Amino acid sequence: MKIKKAGHIEIFCGCMFSGKTTHLIKRIAQLKKSGAKIQVFNFHLDERYGKNNIISHDGKKIKCEMAKNSTDILKHIKKDTDVVAIDEIHFFNKNLVNLCTKLADNGKIVLTSGLDKDAFGKPFETATLIMAEAEYVKKVHAKCELCTDKASFSYRTNEDKNTISVGAKDKYIPLCRNCFNVEYKNRSKK
Template identity: 30%
Template sequence: MVVSNYDAVRPGRIEVYAGPVKSGKTRELISRIEPINYLAGAMGVIIRPEVDTRTENLMSRYGTQSKIREIRVCERNPEKIISVLEGLKEPQLGVVAIDEVQFFEKGLLRVVQELSRQEINVVMAGLNLDFKGETFGIMGDLMAMSDEVTILRACCEYTSVRGNCGRPASRSQRLINGKPAHYNAPIISIDGSKQEEKYEARCLEHHLVHGRPD
């Protein structure tokens, strides 16, 4: 795979945007990669896991939508990303963006390193913590190997008789039928896949997980 060196996309760098739900991760990802559309001859590609079926095209909760080509890859077989990119036969590939990166299995670590060695910039966005408040999948490893990590925060959506909390939120609260999910519930559950399930951004004080072991 032949790669062009564009200073504007800082070839070979690995970057991660991490945070809870509704913290603007996808919006930041799109803002980071969209400028490549204005570089003569440059090309970017967005990789999304197949498990994320919320929208057909990459779009943030704030309505920001990308115009860059998207490719779906099975999260259980991230090694396929290399062959998919090689199949594009695109000599000007400058940046690969990966959204909802927490869903991919550990093989993605080798993929990211290989892309970086080929001087392809890799920009990723994902949840650093799962609904339990624990490291989500490979996110800890990805953040450790990155050249730049941006931690984003949302606003706590907890509501009481006193009103909304509104403090900086670092956690993702899973609610099932309006109640906090149990600690032993499955980790992967996409927002909108079940009518009775939803996610809220919460601060540490208002993040609740039933059945958490001592």
């Protein structure tokens, strides 16, 4: 009898500069060491650090494939791949959730990483749903730019109202709940 390989879903999430991608890269390295065949995907608009690379804010870098949506990812997954890693999941629509569960149901380990909340402090639907489906959820934190407490909010420093606006330290700072609320109140008074 062939023993069925069990799959599962893992998620690393938090605000910007919280080390999500660092955790993802570490986990990928760990599984690679154990001999797993791994494919890594990132959202095609996220080219802050060059195409076909995932780079953490602390400078670690690995190769990846760029994908427009979940169909695109599915098309590129090879039959013998054991682990599918997807970075910046908040950029994908919620079809990604079905893909992740389908892959896990079929014995693959699915590693995901992304923002849990947008620049206005509202949850990203895709990340929220993957958190519910995942067997392992790791919330990571940055250091609040204003008071050095643990930060879990990504505060956008310009007035751009779009939910998605790709950027780094030029547009966002990590804030704790208290500083985030204070900054938002001050902004609305302007």
